[in-house]
Amino acid sequence: MDKIKIAIQKSGRLSDDSLKLIKECGIKFNNGMGKLKAVADNFPLEFLFLRDDDIPGYVEDGVAHLGIVGENVLVEKEKDVDNVKLLGFSKCRLSIGVDRNWDYKGVQELAGKSIATSYPKILKGFLDKNKVNAEIHEISGSVEIAPSIGLADAVCDIVSSGSTLLSNGLKETEVIMKSQAVLIANKSLNAEQQDILDKLIFRINAVQEGKKNKYILLNAPNESIDEIISLLPGMKSPTVLPLAMEGWSSLHSVVKEDEFWDVIEQLKKVGAQGILVAPIEKMII
Numbered sequence: 001m002d003k004i005k006i007a008i009q010k011s012g013r014l015s016d017d018s019l020k021l022i023k024e025c026g027i028k029f030n031n032g033m034g035k036l037k038a039v040a041d042n043f044p045l046e047f048l049f050l051r052d053d054d055i056p057g058y059v060e061d062g063v064a065h066l067g068i069v070g071e072n073v074l075v076e077k078e079k080d081v082d083n084v085k086l087l088g089f090s091k092c093r094l095s096i097g098v099d100r101n102w103d104y105k106g107v108q109e110l111a112g113k114s115i116a117t118s119y120p121k122i123l124k125g126f127l128d129k130n131k132v133n134a135e136i137h138e139i140s141g142s143v144e145i146a147p148s149i150g151l152a153d154a155v156c157d158i159v160s161s162g163s164t165l166l167s168n169g170l171k172e173t174e175v176i177m178k179s180q181a182v183l184i185a186n187k188s189l190n191a192e193q194q195d196i197l198d199k200l201i202f203r204i205n206a207v208q209e210g211k212k213n214k215y216i217l218l219n220a221p222n223e224s225i226d227e228i229i230s231l232l233p234g235m236k237s238p239t240v241l242p243l244a245m246e247g248w249s250s251l252h253s254v255v256k257e258d259e260f261w262d263v264i265e266q267l268k269k270v271g272a273q274g275i276l277v278a279p280i281e282k283m284i285i
């Protein structure tokens with residue numbers, strides 16, 4: 001079978017979670033220190049470890065068939081690739097930051113100022129949309145230092161916790177876009193390559209669904225079972241098994257991670273006991 005190539009960031013904010021997702025999909029490979037290429041042992045996938053900025057271009061050209069990048073880089077690079085799937089990690093935002101003592105009242109205050117950024121296209125789009133004429137000063141890293149060394153009046157850069165802005169005497173004033181990691185694909189995959197991508201997407205979906213849900217087991221008096229079933233509808237419907245103790249049943253189901261604590265409270269109110277909750281590794285709906 002043909003192999004397809006996936007481009008992953010070599011080292012940075014996307015790398016660990018990208019590799020973790022691949023491993024959670026049951027794909028094994030050996031990425032020794034400093035290796036720029038690796039081949040999976042049990043799936044037709046080859047890995048290229050690259051700078052994230054280069055990934056959309058390599059995927060457009062077909063040097064790599066797939067890639068994992070931040071949406072911020074994907075939008076900035078304006079490459080013609082398929083946006084296959086949001087991956088839910090490396091969540092951040094692209095924001096304007098200004099000196100914390102600037103009494104900033106709105107985007108019009110950026111008129112005539114210079115803004116340092118590694119995202120000139122996205123920034124230009126934002127300024128044009130707001131009809132603000134400002135100078136864009138493109139730099140490739142350490143953007144937050146620009147105002148304090150007199151290079152620019154403001155910055156447009158990635159913010160997550162905000163601690164980099166804070167430690168450079170800046171404050172966040174405008175969120176231009178929100179971003180997370182995304183799986184991208186070349187637009188001209190052949191049937192065999194598409195088949196491999198479909199298998200990978202199937203596995204990613206199973207991993208993501210598993211994370212969104214928990215497996216729940218509980219004991220309940222038989223008269224509460226109908227009410228509990230309405231609280232825990234499960235994938236099709238819950239499994240209900242009689243306990244050795246007369247008048248009691250054991251019920252197995254799944255519950256959504258984000259509804260979990262509310263549901264547990266309601267289950268207790270209707271008489272559920274001995275509630276066990278376990279993580280789900282994979283879930284295929």
Ligand SMILES: Nc1ncnc2c1ncn2[C@@H]1O[C@H](COP(=O)(O)OP(=O)(O)OP(=O)(O)O)[C@@H](O)[C@H]1O
Binds near residue numbers: 013014050072
């Ligand atoms: N603090 C953060 N928290 C969460 N996600 C982030 C954070 N910083 C960046 N990201 C996301 O991870 C991507 C990679 O960030 P990183 O800082 O590793 O890039 P880089 O320094 O340009 O790396 P490279 O050396 O590969 O060019 C960003 O494009 C963004 O989508």
Ligand SMILES: O=P(O)(O)OC[C@H]1O[C@H](OP(=O)(O)OP(=O)(O)O)[C@H](O)[C@@H]1O
Binds near residue numbers: 012142161163165
């Ligand atoms: O709001 P925060 O949580 O502080 O995160 C934001 C910082 O994180 C990223 O840099 P990173 O630390 O990845 O270093 P880099 O300069 O190598 O990109 C980004 O470029 C910001 O500088």
Ligand SMILES: [Mg+2]
Binds near residue numbers: 051052053
């Ligand atoms: Mg980069």
